[in-house]
Amino acid sequence: MRGSTSTVESQLSSLADVCTKAETCEGLFEDVSNRLRRLVPFDGAGWFATDPLTVLATSPVRVENIENSRCESYWERECLVEDVLLFRDLARSESGVATLYTATDDQPARSARYREFIAPQGYGDELRAAFRSGGNTWGVVDLYRDRARGSFTATEVELVRTLMPVIAAALRAFTTAVPTRPAAAGAASGPGTALFDTSGTLLSLDENAERLFAELAGPSWALPSVSMTPVLAVVARAAAVHEGRDRGPAAARLRAVSGRWISIHASCLRQPNGRPGPTALTIEPAKSAQIAPIIVEAYCLTVREQEITRAVARGLSNQEIAAELFLSPHTVRDHLKAVFAKVGVGSRGELVAKLFAEHYGPALHDPAAAITHVQY
Template sequence: MTTQVRRPAQVLAAVERASDALDLFGRASARLRRLVPFDAAVWTATDPETGLVTAPMLVENMGSGEGCAAYWESELLEENVVPFRDLARAAVPAAGLRAATGDLPARSARFRRLLGGQGVDDELRAVLRIGDRPWAVVSLFRMRGGTAFGPDDIALLATLSGPLAGRLRRFARPSGADPEPGGSAPGLLLFDEHGEAASINEEARRYLALLPDGPSMPSALGVRLPIWLIGTALQARAIAGGRDRGSARVRIRTRDGGWLSCRASCLSGPGGRPGPVALVIEPATPADLAGIVAQAFGLTPREFEVARLVAGGLSTAEIAAALVISPHTVRGHLKAVFGKAGISSRGELVATLFTERHQPATGPAAGPM
């Protein structure tokens, strides 16, 4: 086995027994540090449909949550070199800051505003993706006095993109747990035109208590706001300012194995200028989760479409007519879905991909963030 093949194999072997996404990040980071030395790192899951950061997030040697929030604000609202949104679509999903700027990292607003002042000399970043679906992003940092990340370092991280994403998406599968049903009233957070949290309802406080631990920011409301929610609100501002056409929405897995859906939109201020941002948190619906669960099982778009029509009650003949394919092809797709999801009937298919059993409980708060 050549060195180029052995190096990624070492990382993948290290993560094979990871119990969850955060454990995978820790194992991958520890092994990768031996192959590509770095001083600090940020690993974070992303929503595979929007690319926005979500839980969990692992931050190593990069300071406080305040610095983390500034990093994502720069990422979403400023002109930067190789932003993650571009890497998600690039032929090579990894890039070094110095390599991309001709050894002039100050061309990047992220470096001028943040990284340079923190003593960072170079950043190697990548999107962990399958096709066009990003499951995580990673940034590795070398401080002053170190060498720049070279072509072999970039190539190694790019090689790991798909295999690590494939392992990460397994953790989005239903856990089998059935949390106690709770109220479905939406939580509401309002950010003023300066991005400061201005008001919150009690439902939002309860949902915040269900979120996993991770980098967060203090607020004047008496609660800490996770970076994932701040990033979603920043994305709404980016869309309102014409910097992105994406969606300000993210799904977050809770402490009890359920899911919450968070959506943000920027309201209009005086004269049509962007005003406050409203962020809604509520239990994820089956429609919210069907796509992400299907991707977690590795279903193709056609297989997912067949599964969706099965959930709608259509027969094999009706599905064949709707998709203009043969009944034999429909049965072939269903066989593939059953095999990937580990199920044996249409009823199990609907229960696994399209039921409400993935919603989180909304009972008493689980403790401070």
């Protein structure tokens, strides 16, 4: 850590301010990385937004000073190789942040990730953190320090811990942002399917999958690209579930560049003789039922508030909600007031629109949307 106590406090305050004012998730990662490096020196990094349900990478992704040839295997390793400080374990841990040297009692070579991924690139220690808010993990970071610099200190770990809730809150807020533009004309309106071999290499895909990959990762999606990280992460999780290393689910919900929500899920197939087959991945525009939970979670609603919100979305009255949840109508009204305050609305109609309709409106008004108008 560099600087006096007052300087460090000023830089922490400045960094927290950056988080609250960031206009894009990409900009958030860039600004936080540049400023954090002054407080906690590091030489390489991987910044990932995550699906709070699965803790799998979504988008955006920011990779710093990592060899391109090693990027594609990153999430395959994360899902399939038993190791210390896996993100799924870190997300459930009490602290949510730790270093490789601490986790291995200063013997990093005990870690397969160190031997096969970190050390070959000239790095020594690694610091991992999960950005948690409201009981959910909205992103993760992997920081690497050059071997010559020595390991991360306890003070530096504490600095990162201090910033974790602020970064998590910023990532959570981006989840609730309304799409600014519809998907491009000709964008897929139905599901697409792609097959991957056991090494995670794409074998074949249909036209809808190709369109959705392009919407997700850009026209150069077929080239090695960090933009395809969410797809590769889901494929790797499917293999881990198939091998009994993980319980899944092998799925992720994320937003494309257009702002449209995309759903990805995968499973490993087997041949008639029982031998391993390819992994089938389905990618499609997310349905309301798929994105509703993540949007509701982003507003930090309690379990009871979520139940009442879902009931409101179904059109139930306060009396009907009270009967269904074994509450008094007065209690339901109190919960609804709390929900309105958190979401920033003043009526049941505004609540449903805020949580659901706003995320589909742009697509429905797209001239290319699959909508049929009929007059009698």
